Amino acid sequence: MISYKKVFDKAQAEGLEALELYVSEERNLSFSLFRGELDSYNISDSRVIEARGIYEGKIGYATSEKADSTTPDYLIGHIKQNARLTNSDDKSIIFRGSEKYRRKNVFSKKLQDTPVEEKIRLAKEFHTAVTSRNDKIREVEISYQESTEAVTLTNSYGLKLNSKANSAVLFAQAVATDDTGETKSGMVFRLITDLNDFDINETAEKLVNDTVSQFGSGPCESGKYRCVFSGNAFASLLGAFLQNLSSEEVQKNSSLLAGKLGEKVASSRLTVFEKPLEKNASFRYFDDEGVATSNKTLIKNGTLQTYLYNLTTAANDGKASTGNGYKSRDGKIGVGLRNVFVKPGTLTEEGLFEKAGEGVYITSISGLHAGMNPQSGNFSLIAQGYMVRDGKRAEPLSLITVAGNLFDVFAQIMAVGNNQELRMNGYFVPSVLVKKISVSGK
Amino acid sequence: MITKTTALEVLNVALSTGADFAEIYLEEDDQTSIRMDNGKVESCNDTLTRGAGIRLLKDLRSVYGYTNNISRTGLLKLAEDLSGSFDGERIVTVESISKVRQSNKHRPRIKYSDYPREDLIKMLAESSDACLSYDEKIVRCEILFAYNYKTVEIFNSNGKQFGDVHSRGRYTVTATARDERGIETFHNRPGAQKGMEFFLEEVDMNEEARSAAQSALTLLGAKECPSGKMTVIIGNGFGGVIFHEACGHSLEASSVSKGLSVFSGKKGEKIASDIVSAVDDGTIEGAWGSGNIDDEGNPTARNMLITNGVLTSYLVDSFNGRRMNEPGNGACRRESYRYEPTSRMSNTFILNGKSTPEEIIANTEYGLYAKNMGGGSVNPATGEFNFAVNEGYIVENGKIKYPVKGATLIGSGKEVLLNIDMVGNDLLRAQGMCGAASGSIPADVGEPTIRVQNMTVGGRGGTVK
Numbered sequence: 001m002i003s004y005k006k007v008f009d010k011a012q013a014e015g016l017e018a019l020e021l022y023v024s025e026e027r028n029l030s031f032s033l034f035r036g037e038l039d040s041y042n043i044s045d046s047r048v049i050e051a052r053g054i055y056e057g058k059i060g061y062a063t064s065e066k067a068d069s070t071t072p073d074y075l076i077g078h079i080k081q082n083a084r085l086t087n088s089d090d091k092s093i094i095f096r097g098s099e100k101y102r103r104k105n106v107f108s109k110k111l112q113d114t115p116v117e118e119k120i121r122l123a124k125e126f127h128t129a130v131t132s133r134n135d136k137i138r139e140v141e142i143s144y145q146e147s148t149e150a151v152t153l154t155n156s157y158g159l160k161l162n163s164k165a166n167s168a169v170l171f172a173q174a175v176a177t178d179d180t181g182e183t184k185s186g187m188v189f190r191l192i193t194d195l196n197d198f199d200i201n202e203t204a205e206k207l208v209n210d211t212v213s214q215f216g217s218g219p220c221e222s223g224k225y226r227c228v229f230s231g232n233a234f235a236s237l238l239g240a241f242l243q244n245l246s247s248e249e250v251q252k253n254s255s256l257l258a259g260k261l262g263e264k265v266a267s268s269r270l271t272v273f274e275k276p277l278e279k280n281a282s283f284r285y286f287d288d289e290g291v292a293t294s295n296k297t298l299i300k301n302g303t304l305q306t307y308l309y310n311l312t313t314a315a316n317d318g319k320a321s322t323g324n325g326y327k328s329r330d331g332k333i334g335v336g337l338r339n340v341f342v343k344p345g346t347l348t349e350e351g352l353f354e355k356a357g358e359g360v361y362i363t364s365i366s367g368l369h370a371g372m373n374p375q376s377g378n379f380s381l382i383a384q385g386y387m388v389r390d391g392k393r394a395e396p397l398s399l400i401t402v403a404g405n406l407f408d409v410f411a412q413i414m415a416v417g418n419n420q421e422l423r424m425n426g427y428f429v430p431s432v433l434v435k436k437i438s439v440s441g442k
Numbered sequence: 443m444i445t446k447t448t449a450l451e452v453l454n455v456a457l458s459t460g461a462d463f464a465e466i467y468l469e470e471d472d473q474t475s476i477r478m479d480n481g482k483v484e485s486c487n488d489t490l491t492r493g494a495g496i497r498l499l500k501d502l503r504s505v506y507g508y509t510n511n512i513s514r515t516g517l518l519k520l521a522e523d524l525s526g527s528f529d530g531e532r533i534v535t536v537e538s539i540s541k542v543r544q545s546n547k548h549r550p551r552i553k554y555s556d557y558p559r560e561d562l563i564k565m566l567a568e569s570s571d572a573c574l575s576y577d578e579k580i581v582r583c584e585i586l587f588a589y590n591y592k593t594v595e596i597f598n599s600n601g602k603q604f605g606d607v608h609s610r611g612r613y614t615v616t617a618t619a620r621d622e623r624g625i626e627t628f629h630n631r632p633g634a635q636k637g638m639e640f641f642l643e644e645v646d647m648n649e650e651a652r653s654a655a656q657s658a659l660t661l662l663g664a665k666e667c668p669s670g671k672m673t674v675i676i677g678n679g680f681g682g683v684i685f686h687e688a689c690g691h692s693l694e695a696s697s698v699s700k701g702l703s704v705f706s707g708k709k710g711e712k713i714a715s716d717i718v719s720a721v722d723d724g725t726i727e728g729a730w731g732s733g734n735i736d737d738e739g740n741p742t743a744r745n746m747l748i749t750n751g752v753l754t755s756y757l758v759d760s761f762n763g764r765r766m767n768e769p770g771n772g773a774c775r776r777e778s779y780r781y782e783p784t785s786r787m788s789n790t791f792i793l794n795g796k797s798t799p800e801e802i803i804a805n806t807e808y809g810l811y812a813k814n815m816g817g818g819s820v821n822p823a824t825g826e827f828n829f830a831v832n833e834g835y836i837v838e839n840g841k842i843k844y845p846v847k848g849a850t851l852i853g854s855g856k857e858v859l860l861n862i863d864m865v866g867n868d869l870l871r872a873q874g875m876c877g878a879a880s881g882s883i884p885a886d887v888g889e890p891t892i893r894v895q896n897m898t899v900g901g902r903g904g905t906v907k
Contacts, residue, residue, distance in 0.1 A: 039503055040506065040782065041503075041504075041505045041524075042505070042506045042507060042782060043507040043520075043524065044509065045508075045510075045520075046510045046780070047510060061485055061487035061488070062487065062488050063488070064489070064490045065491045065493060066490055066510070074490060078488040081488075081559070082486035085476075085483055085486050085559055085563060086484070087482050087483050088482040088483060088485075141700075141702070173823070183704070184824065185821060185824055219898070222905045223905065252582055253581045254582055254618055254625065330475040330477070330487045330489070330588075331485070331487045331489070332477060332484065332485040367818055367819050367829065367830065367850070369819075370817035370819075371816070371830040371850050375618065375626075375627055376625045376627075378847065378902075379848075380830065380848050380900045380901055380902070381828070381900075382819075382828030382850065398826065399826060399852055399898060400852075400900075401669070401850045401900025401901075403900050405902075438901075440669030440670060440898065440901065440905070441898070
């Protein structure tokens with residue numbers, strides 16, 4: 001273990017104008033059950049030091065998992081070398097600090113202190129609850145993943161911020177086979193901050209239903225359909241749509257929402273907020289550059305309210321950062337979001353089916369990394385779901401794709417449901433009814 | 443990274459409560475990434491990752507943990523914590539450790555760390571220019587160049603020590619084209635397990651950049667792909683992602699051994715048409731997915747997965763092999779010390795057939811020619827897959843007619859393999875990152891041009907009847 005002061009001392013001695021250290025410490029616990037028995041168990045403990053520094057006006061990066069007497073030389077040496085090679089016109093900024101930070105405690109000591117035996121027992125009970133519900137369920141795989149992350153951001157201007165959060169996720173996949181040998185699989189996950197809040201029966205019921213209700217599924221006739229997206233499915237589309245709010249994409253000519261501030265970019269039924277200060281596992285009161293985050297409206301009744309800025313892109317536009325500077329995988333600060341909420345409407349999901357009359361209900365879409373182009377907005381994605389007939393959920397669908405353009409889809413939202421599904425990445429999105437979507441099947 | 447004495451001590455602590463196997467995996471990985479946007483270097487980052495993973499097995503249970511405190515104290519603590527998962531008596535004691543020597547087939551000739559970074563950046567800037575000056579509609583060129591040098595050491599309770607090194611480099615160029623019709627992007631990303639010589643002698647980055655620009659322009663002018671069931675010709679190279687997704691994942695012991703794969707218990711049975719043979723080969727010199735050994739120390743192998751349509755081998759790691767009564771066949775991999783290793787692909791591809799690509803196109807009355815594929819995904823339980831076509835053309839009366847965009851191919855692995863009716867003679871491998879339980883690992887996909895009957899194509903350009 002090294003003293004971080006030595007890194008700052010080295011930076012000063014080597015002539016760096018500013019230095020920031022972003023240290024994340026992570027502890028994980030995970031296990032999985034196969035046929036109700038523990039088949040794997042993982043624990044971990046790790047620390048990463050990400051350093052950024054300004055040298056001769058340019059910013060350089062270096063990261064190390066090693067923390068010993070060689071670390072200050074490694075970090076500062078590479079920052080200098082890398083800063084020299086950088087020739088971007090972007091302004092290099094290490095942040096002096098926001099006026100006010102809204103810190104909250106989201107760390108659950110209770111979750112951390114609950115003995116692992118209890119967590120395993122809960123997973124086993126859940127396993128029994130799933131398998132005993134339906135004899136078509138052939139295999140169930142359950143995994144529990146708990147992680148604790150502590151982040152400390154310090155810089156040579158004296159800024160020091162830290163946050164610590166923990167949460168657990170329980171995943172389960174069920175495989176069911178019917179008399180004809182047809183195989184279907186279903187998946188469910190629940191975010192857990194308190195074991196007592198996990199509703200075993202409700203979750204098991206959902207998993208079993210989602211799995212066995214797919215028997216007899218197949219493609220529908222190709223064509224254009226009214227479409228109810230589940231919150232989970234719509235969240236995937238929303239995530240891709242919101243990438244176009246990144247000021248970086250706007251400034252680099254890659255966003256179709258460039259120049260649309262204050263203009264209509266979606267149906268007036270859609271209102272979207274970012275609430276990083278919502279008290280949950282995705283809570284963050286400062287972004288990865290140390291800027292205080294704030295809750296804000298991104299899209300109000302279909303009208304674009306703001307782009308998302310980090311310090312560098314804000315400087316390019318002569319604006320203030322919106323607190324959306326988050327690190328990409330290689331340490332460079334990009335633009336990101338925490339806790340996205342879609343304002344719920346008044347109709348229940350059944351109400352949306354009724355309003356749709358005839359159409360499809362899409363419960364999941366996948367393959368976004370390949371089938372979605374967030375820039376052009378074009379997508380073509382494999383989907384699962386059900387037909388909607390006579391205002392009700394009808395037979396199951398599989399091996400279909402839904403295709404469209406994000407901007408068209410968002411313009412054609414007819415209604416937003418009053419239900420809300422939480423996705424793991426901190427999206428809270430209700431079901432949404434869209435006027436028309438291309439479905440290809442038979 | 444640690445001494446044999448420390449390894450012995452840690453293994454024996456790990457085994458103290460009845461595990462029948464213990465393993466220490468140590469890794470140090472020096473990574474560099476350079477990002478360029480429109481010719482300007484936006485960021486350079488060096489990352490040093492270092493850590494250890496300890497794995498204990500007892501019958502059909504596994505326990506895994508990792509730390510980046512690889513001091514004797516750190517490792518002993520982890521071993522002790524992990525041994526707490528079992529409560530039996532010791533059944534294995536390691537008395538000594540001997541090093542297993544093997545030759546290194548994938549040694550870089552010009553180490554990236556020896557090549558001046560300024561010169562590399564000049565080459566990248568030149569390729570960026572080649573992309574941006576290709577056409578005035580090219581509005582952005584992003585480049586990511588990443589390379590690493592990874593050293594691995596493995597000690598296990600069979601008294602064995604293994605070592606391997608990996609040097610990989612990859613160039614990713616993304617071209618964005620824009621006009622009144624919209625925005626389109628296209629990328630090329632060649633890579634190899636070689637040194638800088640790969641980019642000096644084998645791959646022309648300027649050419650890769652121009653070809654990305656050309657493809658983005660083609661997409662701007664492309665019509666929406668029609669949807670429906672049709673004949674699909676899948677181009678060579680990255681087109682092999684179809685086999686990777688539709689079949690490869692379902693042959694991994696992690697799902698096969700648990701009966702969770704559509705191909706569980708199908709060895710010796712016909713699962714593909716007679717003209718299809720496929721292999722997973724981790725031994726190819728300098729290939730993206732190769733290694734001298736796998737991540738549990740077994741030598742990598744060339745495993746024939748399908749021979750003339752018949753399933754001949756699975757991809758097996760030692761742990762999942764226990765359920766199948768099969769030994770590991772060199773297919774156990776992991777992204778890093780942060781992942782428990784499991785059965786994975788290395789370089790997986792369909793072997794050459796007899797047709798020329800020209801013959802395949804000339805013999806197709808109507809269909810989609812999926813020249814360049816994007817990524818995809820598969821549900822191993824049902825074998826249902828999907829993947830995106832990055833660059834596609836409609837074929838009519840044996841001729842390539844016009845480009846189409848927005849196409850997705852969907853289907854189930856079981857069916858598509860049986861519906862392959864022509865296999866070309868132009869095998870090519872391409873590089874990808876494969877994500878699964880043990881992380882994201884470099885893997886080659888590959889195939890010659892193939893033709894598949896009756897495939898479902900998704901798109902927005904109306905329905906084909």
